[in-house]
Amino acid sequence: MRLQSAIFDMDGTLLDSMFIWNDLGPGLLRRQGIEPEAELSQTLKVMTLRDGAAYCKARYHLPQSVEEVILQIEAQVADFYENQVEAKPGVQKFLSLLKMEGVWMYVATATDRHLAEAALRHAGIDRYFRGILTCTEVGQGKESPEIYERAMRRLRSNKRDTVVFEDALHAIETAKAAGFRVCGVYDDSAKDDQEAIKALADYYLTSFEEMFETTAP
Template identity: 80%
Template sequence: MRLQSAIFDMDGTLLDSMFIWDDLGVGLLRRKGIQTAPDLPEKLKVMTLRQGAAYCKAEYGLAESVDDIVAECEAQVEDFYRNRVEAKPGVKKFLSLLKMEGVWMYVATATDRHLAEAALRHAGIDGYFRGMLTCSEVGQGKESPEIYERAMRRLRSTKRDTVVFEDALHAIQTAKTAGFRVCGVYDPFAEAEQAEIRRICDYYIRSFEEMFETETLE
């Protein structure tokens, strides 16, 4: 895996954190006594927090404003990110290796900046990255390649020399279609999509610990 620069998704890729997002919308509505559609988590996972709040308000007739819904969700997520979130096994060692080899790294996440910064700081990996971009800052979710394109430009790199690390199929498809090399990272919350992720990715790992068991980094 020859690379000059790397762009990392955060939740489900660097951090063991997808479960907090998977239950966020359902949990919010459940606490209000509302039964949700079975496919709600699937719909929300491609949205930013504000987009998801607006969707839940419109779809389930919530009386609260979008701002209030976002604030309620953020309080739950922020507590988790500031106090409990952990990096996935092997992540710190892998990032240290890349940094020693002079690889420039960026984070591209759908999570809002203040939450993402708190999460990376608590997990002890914030110091490895030259910067971060969020979907809210870019103005588009990961159905658009803009977040990867902009991160690549900030890294002063090219698609040939950049590898995007992602766990979610829709984001992987976006990066691949845009011409990036992509490393699929296994996360149990995307179990049903693993066959397709393996098929389309240039590289695939079940764990970052695998990177030290094989000659995958050149």
């Protein structure tokens, strides 16, 4: 895999964290005695935190304001990111290898900045990245390639020499359609999409341990 720069998604790619996001919406509703629709987690998966909170309020007629919903969710997520989250197996070794080879790296995430910074810090991998971009800051989710385009410009690179690492099919579709090379990374949250991801991605990893082994001397 030839690259001079790399753009990493965070949740489900670098961090073993998707399970908490998948239960946030349903959990919020059930605590209020509301049974969520079966597909709610899938619907929220492509949304930013704010968009997801607004969707739940409108769809389920929640009494809280969107800001109050966000605060409830953030409190739960913040505790997890600040005290529990871990990097996926092999991630730290792989990032260390890339850094030694002079590869510049950026994080492109749908998670808000203060949460992302806490998560990367607790997982012990924040030092490998030259910066973070969030969908909130960019003003668009990963149905748009803008977050990848902007990260690439900050890395002073180009699409030929940049690889985007993603676990989610919709994000991989976006990056590929924009002309990026993409490495699909397996995560349990997207297990039903793996055949489509394998067919679309330029590279595919079941884990970063595998990537470290294949790149090691």
